[in-house]
Amino acid sequence: MRKREWGDRLRQVEKLAHSYQQSPLSSQYQPRLARPSQPSPVWHLFHRQSPALVFAQTCKEDVHVFALEREGGGCMGQRIYLVTSYTELWHYYRTYRRSLMHCYEVIPEGAVCKLYFDLEFQRAWNPGLNGETMVARLIQYVCKKLHEAYGLKCSSSDVLNLDSSTEDKFSRHLIFQLPNATFRDNSHVGRFIHAILTPVKNSNHPEGSSTTCTSEGIDPLTAMEYIPNTDRGMLGSPQPKRQKHGEDDLSFLSVKNKEGQIQLFVDLGVYTKNRNFRLYKSSKLGKNAALVVAEDNQFIPKPDRHLTMEENIFQASLISNVSYTGQRILTWDASELGNPKGPRPEGSSRAHASPDCVGGYQYSPYREVDDFVLTLVCKDNIKGSIRQWNYFVSEQLLVYDILHYRWCYNVGRFHKSNNIMILVDLREEVWYQKCYDPECRRQNYRSSNYPLPEDICISHLLKEDEDQLYLVDDEGNIELSQRPCPEASPEGGKPESSGQVGDSAGWGDWAEDDPCYLEALEEVERSSEEVSDELLLMAADDWENSS
Known part of the structure; x- marks a missing residue:
């Protein structure tokens, strides 16, 4: 009896072995970090920011670019650039703090983003100042200006307040979580902040106080008079009445630097393209003051069953982490505001005013895509144009508002009065059409996907950077990949070095660069x-x- 049972078991094992031989397990298994719905891991590092941005644009996965300040080596403060997903970064970021304690988000050029502030002053040169009170008053003032300009209602409970203060310096980051609204890109954020802070800048520089438009900004109340009717409708609020000079006391925003000169509490230099903005829980190289949730923070993120509270705060702190769905785009354009002749006639276009303009706005970062979209709306003796574009980096989605061309695939004809949108999905390399017609919007209509021409597809134009050298090991250390070293060239060139992070030879040819x-x-x-x-x-x- 026992021999018979043993024989049955042996036959079952042989059957399973044969089955496994016919269908072996993949030798290239890649685990997912969180849920089965998460994409396969992507973790690539680059010497320079440009190839990192290019690689992120070629990825089918939802990835983003981050900057890492390196410790050790020949020069302090040099950065490498990481391309990965938010989920994977957080997986390593919360665990391996030694390798990833000096991280920055790269805010892509042209990408929609949140309203954000970098605030600081030296305590020794500003005795008696109460930083917490200054932050609270600034938030109140900005919320007031957002309501005046855009009709948005917000408060301190909509502002993530991060603190990295020390005994020597008061330092805060503020990230506004506006309800269903976002700025077109960080240049518009910068112009808006410049504008609302013009009164305090003029008070520090009396020679500029008599002018409405200065090199540093435009008075927001005067500027609203020059917003075209179409743009004023987009802002969602009527033209505000001119307020009396001095109604808002902004003297609390003036601080002194170590030379005793007056400067702003707000750093106005953080709104440049591809800006590196420090991440939650990161510190500057050589410093121990990491960004943490401030004691006076009143923002609480909405619960998410897929995220811990810490990861939820991390996601909220990311400036360019904005989804396309349901977003209202906020703009502040100095080129339109400074027109002394007043508003332009409704429907006018600046497409021919300058070779660098399309529909009144600058070209997007993807000019070849802009030109392709124009071919879609300039046909059948109709000359359409691009009114504006918006780029959602989280979806790699370009959204074009179209003027003078209203063909809708849903109704099979031109709409009489409602404009259309052309949406270009750079990740999937397709385009489709939506429109502003109330019935089409009620149906949540979108046309079929149509492929982009191959000659403008990023995957066709660009290949993965061949200088990829870095990997992360099971301990979270960033190290060089184990690639065969190339032989020395006939001219006597040296082969690429390989080694651990921290060795001067472990960073490719950087140690030999100037x-x-x-x-x-x-x-x-x-x-x-x-x-x-x-x-x-x-x-x-x-x-x-x-x-």
Whole structure:
């Protein structure tokens, strides 16, 4: 009896073994970090910001770019750039603090983003100032201006208040969680903040107080007079009446630097393109003051059964973590506000005013896509145009508002008065149409997907960066991938080095580069202005002649 049972078991084992031989387990199994619905992990690091941004744009997964300040090596403060998802970053970020304690979010150029502030002053040079009171008054003032300009109602309970203060310096980050509203990009955020802070800047610089428009900003109340009727409707509030000068006392925003000069409590230099903005729980290199939730914070994120409270706060702290669904786009355009002749006629376009403009706004970061969209709306003897575009980096989605071309695939004809939208999904490399018609919106209509031309698809134009060198091990350490070292070139070039983070040879060829050159290169990439080819060539010639 026992022999028979043993024989049955043996046959079952042989059957299972044969089954496994026919269908082996994958040798390239990649675990998911959270739920089965999460995408496969992506974790790539780059020497420079530009290839990191390019790689993030080619990924089908929902990934973003972060900057990591490195410890050790030849030069302090140099950064490497990480491309990964929010979920995977948090998985390592909360566990391996030694490798990931100096992290920054890269706010992509042109991407919609939240309203944010960087606040600081030195305590020694400002005795008697109460930072908590100043923060509370600033939040109250900004909420008031948001209501005047856009009709939005918010309070301190809609502001994530993060603190990294020390005995020497008071330092805060404020991230507004506006209800169903977001700014078009951080340049519009910067212009809005410049505008509402013009009174305090003028009080610090009396020579500019008599002008409405200065090099640093535009008085928001005067500026509203020059917003076109179409844009004023988009802002969602009627033109406010001019308030009496001095109604808002903003003297509390004036602080002193170590030279004794008056400056703003608000840092106005954090609204440049591709800005690196420090993450929640991170500290600056060489500092121990990490950003944590302030004691006077009143914002509580909505519970999410898929996220812990800590991860929920982390997600709320991300400036460009904004979804397309249901968002109202807020703008503040100096180019339109400064027109002394008053509002433009409704429906007018600045598409031909400058080769760098489309429908009154600058081209998007994807000019080839802009040109393709124009081919869709300029046909059948109808010359459509792009009124404005908005880029949602979380979905890699470009949304174009179209003027003068109203063909709707839902009704199979042109709408009589309601405009359409063209949406381009850069991740899936397709485009589709939606519209503003009330019936189509009630049906939540969107057309079928249509493929983008191959010659404008990012996956066709760009390949994954071949200089990928870094991986993260099971302990959370960032190290070089184990690639075969190339042989020395006939010209006597050295093979690439490999090693652990912290070794001067462990960062590719950075140790052999000129530190000043690398610092200047990173500054150019984060600059708010484009650098001409002629200037770059002159700089390269000067560098070669000096070496």
